[in-house]
Amino acid sequence: MKPVLVVKNLTKMYGPKKVVNSVTFTIFDGQIFGFVGPNGAGKSTTIRMITGLTPITSGSIRICGYNIERNFTKAISNIGAVVEMPQLYPYLSGLKNLKLFAAFYGKAAIKRIPEIVKLVGMENRIKDKVSTYSLGMKQRLGIAQALLNKPKLLILDEPTNGLDPNGIVEMRNVLRALASKEKIAIIISSHNLAELEHTCDVIGLINNGRIIEHRTMEQINKLIESKQRVQLFCNYPNYAAMLIKKKYGIGSKIIGNSILVPLKEANMASVISYLTYKKVKIYSIKKIQKTLEELYFELLNNSRPSSSIV
Numbered sequence: 001m002k003p004v005l006v007v008k009n010l011t012k013m014y015g016p017k018k019v020v021n022s023v024t025f026t027i028f029d030g031q032i033f034g035f036v037g038p039n040g041a042g043k044s045t046t047i048r049m050i051t052g053l054t055p056i057t058s059g060s061i062r063i064c065g066y067n068i069e070r071n072f073t074k075a076i077s078n079i080g081a082v083v084e085m086p087q088l089y090p091y092l093s094g095l096k097n098l099k100l101f102a103a104f105y106g107k108a109a110i111k112r113i114p115e116i117v118k119l120v121g122m123e124n125r126i127k128d129k130v131s132t133y134s135l136g137m138k139q140r141l142g143i144a145q146a147l148l149n150k151p152k153l154l155i156l157d158e159p160t161n162g163l164d165p166n167g168i169v170e171m172r173n174v175l176r177a178l179a180s181k182e183k184i185a186i187i188i189s190s191h192n193l194a195e196l197e198h199t200c201d202v203i204g205l206i207n208n209g210r211i212i213e214h215r216t217m218e219q220i221n222k223l224i225e226s227k228q229r230v231q232l233f234c235n236y237p238n239y240a241a242m243l244i245k246k247k248y249g250i251g252s253k254i255i256g257n258s259i260l261v262p263l264k265e266a267n268m269a270s271v272i273s274y275l276t277y278k279k280v281k282i283y284s285i286k287k288i289q290k291t292l293e294e295l296y297f298e299l300l301n302n303s304r305p306s307s308s309i310v
């Protein structure tokens with residue numbers, strides 16, 4: 001895997017306010033990086049620095065090895081971006097819109113149009129006027145536009161904003177195909193972690209300008225699993241808790257006629273048969289799983305309040 005985007009200690013000050021605070025991450029080819037955080041966290045400002053729309057206060061950005069400040073043109077020539085809503089002519093067809101933009105990049109881009117239309121799954125509607133498109137289709141046409149110059153890095157700032165669940169799935173399929181087939185590195189921002197769950201390989205959580213978590217989606221799923229609890233409703237909760245503590249060394253919380261135990265799937269059968277053997281009657285078992293959204297808020301709340309004013 002080759003690093004496509006390398007962001008190091010990236011910082012942005014607006015007056016005395018540090019809105020992006022020493023942000024560091026790397027995205028490799030074929031990888032989808034989800035940049036997630038609440039409104040005002042600093043996502044768009046980071047993205048605007050990566051796309052060269054706003055200057056860096058300190059730190060560095062390298063795109064395909066080119067430093068964005070020292071080698072601006074070369075660095076920028078490797079990116080395609082959809083920042084905010086894609087700019088489209090509503091009374092022209094999708095195809096005509098693409099042709100207009102492709103003319104800007106030259107013949108090679110014009111030749112690539114059919115292939116790109118296929119990549120974003122717009123073959124059936126590309127000759128229709130943009131004004132008849134759904135928001136999801138406009139977003140996909142925006143992605144098509146961003147792909148015309150064969151970028152190595154695709155940048156999307158909150159592309160799922162306002163999309164219905166169907167639109168989100170279509171967008172996800174397009175992005176996954178671009179990453180796996182074209183080996184494009186993708187950075188996609190959102191204020192909703194759950195929306196990116198099945199889209200991204202890596203998640204960077206940002207809050208108050210700082211990256212507070214940087215994990216693979218696999219690690220995040222493991223983290224959720226490790227937080228799984230089982231609620232056992234039984235006749236002697238105190239006794240059951242004592243038995244589990246003694247035999248398995250696992251502490252439980254007693255809630256009325258039930259106990260709440262952090263049990264892994266693998267231990268479950270053993271614990272239940274042991275309790276039954278010890279004459280504890282189990283009435284029902286409820287698995288209590290943290291949702292991705294709950295984990296997200298837990299991580300945000302646990303993050304140190306950053307010193308955004310310096």
Ligand SMILES: Nc1ncnc2c1ncn2[C@@H]1O[C@H](COP(=O)(O)OP(=O)(O)O)[C@@H](O)[C@H]1O
Binds near residue numbers: 041044045
């Ligand atoms: N041009 C600007 N001047 C001053 N403050 C700004 C400017 N742009 C953004 N900010 C502030 O920077 C912070 C981060 O904003 P932004 O990067 O847009 O967050 P996000 O995209 O995560 O919602 C916010 O507090 C916002 O008010």
Ligand SMILES: [Mg+2]
Binds near residue numbers: 158
């Ligand atoms: Mg934003």
